[in-house]
Amino acid sequence: MSTKKRKYLDNYIKYGFVPLQKGDTELSQCVICFKTLSNDGMRPTRLERHLITTHPEFANKPKAFFEARKESLKRAKIDSSGVFRQQTSNIVEASYEIALLIPKNKKSHTVGETLIRPSLLKAAELVQGKDSANKLSYISLSNDAVKGRIDNMSQDIKATDVFEVVLNFFDENRPLWDSLVRVCTEGAPPMLGSRSGFVNKVKKKSPSVVVTHCVIHREALASKTLPAEMRDVMNLAIKVVNFIKTGALNSRLFKKLCKDMDSDHQALLFHTNVRWLSKGSMLGRPYELREEVGAFLELQRKADLYEKFQSEGFQLSLAYLVDIFEVRNAINQKLQGKNINIIPQYDTIPAFMAKIDHWKSRMEDGNTACFANLDSAVSIGQLDSELRKQVIAHLTELKAKFIRYFPDLDEKRKAWKFIRNPFQCEVADVSDGVQEEMLELKFNSSAEDDFETLDLEVF
Known part of the structure; x- marks a missing residue:
């Protein structure tokens, strides 16, 4: 069965794309970065997504701007x-x-x-x-x-390249491979390949090494879940921010408006797709300045953006997103820092998962007290039943993602009981090979005194 071929439409230029013929197939080419999209990718939604995500600084440029780029590109190709x-x-x-x-x-x-x-x-x-x-x-x-x-x-980048760098480090600094206890990776195929992966090469040098997937990376991956409706809300917020931030004139006018309204802030913030959680800071600012943003959109006669931004449904959804991103940012920060290792990290993750269950239970009862901004917004308006379903669905999916990325929580926390506090551990809690050593340590009063006064890492 033949695939239906898409045709380029003249109004696609407003997304910064021009037609490009390749054989008997019509493609679309970006006039900014010259990237070519497939025939199937010649859809308004995909063209607009490329413009907004890859070239946010040009997202609000008029059609004439892209027409000029088109002519420049055409003249260049004539050469x-x-x-x-x-x-x-x-x-x-x-x-x-x-x-x-x-x-x-x-x-x-x-x-x-x-x-x-x-x-x-x-x-x-x-x-x-x-x-x-x-x-x-x-x-x-x-x-x-x-x-x-x-x-x-x-x-x-191949596993050989990474291993070569590590091997040079061991050769120069002379640590023993046998002293290598654990390898932490971000889970990429070159690192974990069963035959030629970096981990496999390391295990040949140190067979007893334990391999883990970075906790911070897993938490970030698990956090990247968002229902389609809420993603639309976030995209609209990004569109509003881009409209105000990408133009120097708009930025100056918005700053003056905020100053005249005696606002706490006078500028919005960009986000980066490289850091998903940076969206939390970006979303928080237009919510804090929602009155100023609404007034600016009205003054600029952006009727469509104004109506969507000012709608009660959007404001309530935005309030929830601000709350949930703030919480997730806090969790992400808690997993980092001095003296933070996998043991406290594995305490933080199940605590967060338990909170998700708690939030979900309260939302099912229509109680929004767990989310400060949403609760404040609801006290003024009314929590829409559809939004409540979306929040519950989001929390359910969020919990499922954390279970997927952290399937070993209970097993590891139980295994590390001896490390957390050997003096409150039973002999059955450790493996046979170290049971006698554990008993000697457990009844060593000097060691117990040291344990009370020293950090766990030092002890």
Whole structure:
């Protein structure tokens, strides 16, 4: 059965895409980053998603802006000498090289668009002129572009490469492989491959090593669940933020409005897809400044955005999202820091899962007291039954995700009872090979005194 081929429509230019013919198939090409989407990807929702997520700074540009880009792209392609293709290749290569330097120097991905790109353009304009600056302006260094480049490069990293670095470290610093107790990975295939994976290579050097999947990474993956309705609310909030933040004029006008209204803040915040939980900070600000945002949208005559943003359903859903992201941000922070290891982390996760059950039970009774912003909003309005179902469904799915990513909680916490407090442990709680040593330690009064005064890591 043949697949129906999609046709490019003229109004797709408002998403920054132009048609591109490949054989007898019509594709769509972004006029900003030149990325080509498949024929199946030629849908308004996917084109708009690419624009909003990959080029948020251009999300609110008028149609005329993309028309101008289209003409520039068309003129460039007319060049039969192949210069355009060569220039595009160089631009992409430059983007990859800079994207590689950013993590190597332990810098945030945002430095690409906030510092490096403006510096390149200014230097090029001063030294070589505006034409050179215009050429460099095509180098994509947005948050998502840098993240995408890094992800692409990471596909080429093999277990051998990683193991070679670790092997060099052991050769230079002379630690014994037998002293290696545990290896923690983020769960990528090159790390866990059964034959050629990094872990398998390490086990050949240290057969008794224990392998774990990073707790913080698992928690972040489990947190990335959101029902479609709430994702729509989050996307609308992002759209509002982009409208106000991406234009210099809008940013200045909004800042002045906030100042005139004596607001606690005078700016909204961007988020980055690289860090999912950064959306919590981004969502909290428009909710705090909801009166100012509503007034600004009305002044700018953005009727569609204004009506959706001001609707009671949106405000209640946004309040819940702010609450749940704040809680999850707090959990994420609790899993990090000095003297934090897997034992307290495995106490934090089940406590959070128990709270999810508690919140779900109270929501089923229509009690919103667990969520401060939602509870405050409901005291003014009315909790919609549909929103209550969405919250309950979200909490149910969230709990299921944590169970999936942490299937060994009870088993590990029981096994670590001896480590947490050997003086309140029974001989049956430890393996046969260390039972006699455990008894000696349990009745060592000096060791018990040390245990009372020292941190667990030091003890």
